[in-house]
Amino acid sequence: MGDPGSLPGPPARRSSGAPPHQWPSGAEGHPLQPYDFSTLDFDELWAGREKTTRVEREVVHRSFRGATGTRVLEVGPGGGRITPILRAKFPEYVGVDLTSDFLEKLKAGHPELPWLLVADVQSLPLVDGSFDAVSMVRVYNFLLDPDSAIREIYRVLAPGGRLVMSYHHAPSVGTLLEDVRLCLLDPRPLGFVPVTFSRRELLLPRRSRVLGSLRQAGFEVVEERATGLEDFGPGRWLSERTLLGLAEATSGWSGLPHRFVVARRPGTRLSPLPAVSEILA
């Protein structure tokens, strides 16, 4: 998550002419303004957290096991942490991110990636049914209108297409205690925002709300996994194998903070996807 140094200050008052944002009913812990990514440095943010990245890549890999098709959309690749696993599975890769600086850096490191677009997942400039798969890791909590994002992802997926998405959910007693412990040690000990904090910079939904929103958009929820211990407390010392075992074993339990959901657009794709050169709406 973001560097605390880049956290926005108290929510700015909107100018009198601007309409207030309408929150979808039932959204808990909604932020009041977009998160500011302008000063986020992914290299610094993820330094020393390679185990977390390896666990999350493996969870994404397992979540796409058995998926067919050729083209994947990655929403919010940021520094490209999850990108290699998606490229290994799908020959055609398209990335969309709201922050052009992240895409430029990604492109500089990977000139072979021609399809990196600055776009908002809440309103995708992509034609219907143009992807077999969508991945959206660690993005949901930053969205002002996640229901629109989920509807947009459903629209751009072809029938039978698969979404793998992660989110941090509303804090449990355990994660709140961990927040307090970290704050007593140092106000910014880990160099990232503890999204489990009961603060309001980020959307912190309940699991039922996320699953409800997916189903309302038309998705079938296929499976879930839960991670997050690798960044916190004694969980840091557990082996990857144990952490991955826990991810499978705790799939239906909201105790771990970072949840991965696999959802499927019902149906079967009967015609080929449009050519990648024709996906821009």
Ligand SMILES: C[S@@+](CC[C@H](N)C(=O)[O-])C[C@H]1O[C@@H](n2cnc3c(N)ncnc32)[C@H](O)[C@@H]1O
């Ligand atoms: C915390 S980073 C996660 C990056 C990467 N997926 C990972 O797990 O390391 C969130 C990313 O989502 C992007 N993002 C935030 N809101 C977005 C939106 N509405 N549409 C597209 N991308 C967005 C940000 O620019 C940033 O790159």
